[in-house]
Amino acid sequence: MADKKLNIQNMIFKLEQFWSSKGCMIMPSYDVEKGAGTMSPYTFLRAVGPEPWAACYVEPSRRPADGRYGENPNRLFQHHQFQVVIKPAPKDIQQYYLDSLKVLGIDPLEHDIRFVEDNWANPSMGCAGVGWEVWLDGMEVSQFTYFQVVGELDVKPTMSEITYGVERLASYIQDVNSVFDLEWGNGVLYRDIFKQPEYEHSKYAFEESNQEQLLKFFDIYEDTAKRLLSQNLVHPAYDYILKCSHTFNLLDARGAVSVTERAGYLSRIRNLAHEVAVKFVEEREKRGFPLLKNAEDKKAGVENG
């Protein structure tokens, strides 16, 4: 265990610093509701096409069905992910990851760290990857994936994605049994910030949400996404796809979606996800894949200098 207990914001600083030193940009959280860091455009859209990309960011991730009114010590309506994506995946990415744990005071020699098979898939977004969940003394603290398919497009070159479960890792580092006992920063506890929203969001998701309204929202968001896609407005279209996904999750938490309907909704989202991925690559190509050009210029600069 780390000698001095690292609070959450210092933990995030350290991770940002570490990954910045490995060439990642530090991006802000993306401002549309989503279920996971993967769904940020900084991962989903940047995974497709030939352009290189390296970024890290904290992403609040909403999982309405996991809400427990703030009463369960480990399950949350909204948790936080620290997301690192690098394309092409560096050869030593596993070692980088282990080094990042050392930065957090977790010395592999003092723990049991394992890479346990977990091939990640998000069928509703047409995504699949190969990788592991990383176990720290039996606790899954990160998800480590080599993306193979995103939006039903082959990811080439391959992108590596590392997702740290911020609360999980912090509970380990701060040695608390409930996430609500975590220190976020400057002496302020997690409970003081998130206990009330956890209760309120759970109350909303399980009791107060209006199913008919949500069903309407879903249709409207879907229509809007389609319309925007037809106008090649990739990024606003993607925002509405995220809204579809979140609305579906709210419906699902309410138990409003039967097994049969579920498949229908997921396939509607998947179709949009595929289309937006295709459109994104087309639009980038029209612009000459700017990041690819940057990388080549940089490389040429190094070789000539």
Place this chain on the structure above:
Amino acid sequence: MAKDYLFEIGTEEMPAHVVTRSVNQLADRTRKFLKENGLSFKDIKTYSTPRRLTILVEDLAEKQDDIDEVKKGPAKKIAQDADGNWTKAAQGFARGQGMTTDDIYFEELKGTEYAYVHVQKEGKKANDILLGMSEIIKAMTFPTKMRWDSNDFEFVRPIHWLVSLFGNDVIPVKILDITAGRKTQGHRFLGDSVVLASADDYVDALKDQFVIVDAKERKDMIVNQMKELVDKNNWQIKEDKNLLEEVTNLVEYSTVFAGSFDEKYLQIPDEVLITSMKDNQRYFEVYDQDGKLINHFIAVRNGNKNFLDNVISGNEKVLVARLDDAQFFYDEDRKYPLSHFVDKMKNVSFHDKIGSMAEKMKRVQIIGDYLAKRWNLPENVVADFDRASELYKFDLVTQMVGEFAELQGGMGMHYARLAGENEEVAVAIKEHYMPVTAEGALPETTVGSLLSVADKLDTIITFFGAGMIPSSSNDPYALRRYAYGIVRILLNEKWSLPFNAVLPEIVSLIDGKTPAKLPKQGEEDEQIALFIRDRIKQYLQKNNFKYDIIDAVLASSQQDPSQILAVANVLQEHHDDAEFKPVVESLTRIDNILKKAKFKGQVEVDESLFDDNSENELYAGVQNLQAVEDLADLYQGFVQLQPVIDQYFDTNMIMAKDEKVKNNRLAQLSSVSQLADRLGDLSQLVIK
């Protein structure tokens, strides 16, 4: 001179379940490759960890054998045309030997001149052939493969290094940008990289770097450490080969440790605790000397004993978090009566094209009631079945099964007991899933067996009705396993079910009760009967019945699995008896005559038309046998009757001139034939 050849593929962590079979695959492919290339060797040893697949080829020859042979080709007059030009035949002959026509010379053999070549070839060196190991890597298959970097090449996980040593020499096999050398990697955290002087250093050099490359040795290490802990604490653990195998392939170096959790969690059902420990965390659950589950667990660390306390307390913390969750689900589920969950069954889809789970349960009740009546099951069984069929899928919508899908049935039983349902009902809820594998355990209770058969029958009937009929290669809903389960349960309970007669009745009973599409009479229902017949065949094959007996019993009109099995048993039992052959021959002779005469008349035999005593005797014999129910007795009856039949043939002209007499005799034979049909289609038997 022969030397050992070491080949190691170093990767990122492979899934535990692919490690063993992949290293075996590597060995098999290498064996084939070396044989095809004419390189002799003694044996191939395999080593594997999550990060490496390794083979050691023992005593591999350094080169192929040299070739020094004279090969004879076509005669000269075929090898050359009139002008002395080489023919196609000659060119082909030379090419086939790896030579040209310039190498051909002629020699006389028994007065004819033939073309010859003298083939002299030095065997290729192993050093050159072994470079082809890269092709073996490329050919390997895995359940899931992946790309990395910008390559199209796929492997189970990214490859980081290759070791390829023939004795002391590096064979520089290449794959992507990696060239094999003599450097291998030790334990990810405890070890360093090592440079190997020779192939034979491999095992020991890696042991120094905290990698036990011999999977068997690693497994033994785990077993011994576990035994030590268990003995010290006076505990018991249950053998679990799969988990042990998995754990062995999750570590390169092992330290076994024990952890514990608060006793308060022991009130959660055992199945839930075990699933939390075993399936989610790969822990072994622990029992006391009385076999009671206790608040400890055993796990394996990929490392040594240093800082083991950290590891233990971390693992305990994780488990407690899981158990808190389980406790939450358990408490939540128990807040509601069973009816709360049953009501939700109408929103749970059984299958898009068929309908809801509530509808399925309704059909299953009708089917089960029908079967119970058929089998004269006692009233209390019927009452318990009816209750169970109202409930039995309810646990699918409990939170616990939502979280731990593998607990379906088991949780239902548990919650039904808590709700005060009677024991038969509770157990049937669990047992209706059985057998869960083809040869898995069968339900032990009558109610469970009935529910299982009714549930599976409904599934098969409605899937066939909706046109989702399994093909030989594709059976996504495991209908074969269900049908096989039905057959096994029927046989186990000695329940008779002639499918051809019963299916239309069942279909008409459930017709219109739910919106599901049902099999059409004379079409899908006959397909179902054939489908089930194939499962009976599978059962007989599995139980080592002779193939001709299987053909004989399945070719009869009998469709009741119990009867078919009974016939097969009788035939198998007497197959090698002295009387078997004459009995079968007599009976098939009758069938052949009937077939030849194309007799389809009625079977009423008119005694007044008899004019020989043998006719009376046969008539009396058949009358006696018609009353016999037991098939073994029936067979014995035929043994007695066989001389009578032969006598009958000897003294009577079957195809008599008098049409009336002829038909009467055919009718008499037909009555024997109908009796014999109960023993299957005897013409299928191979009689020696």
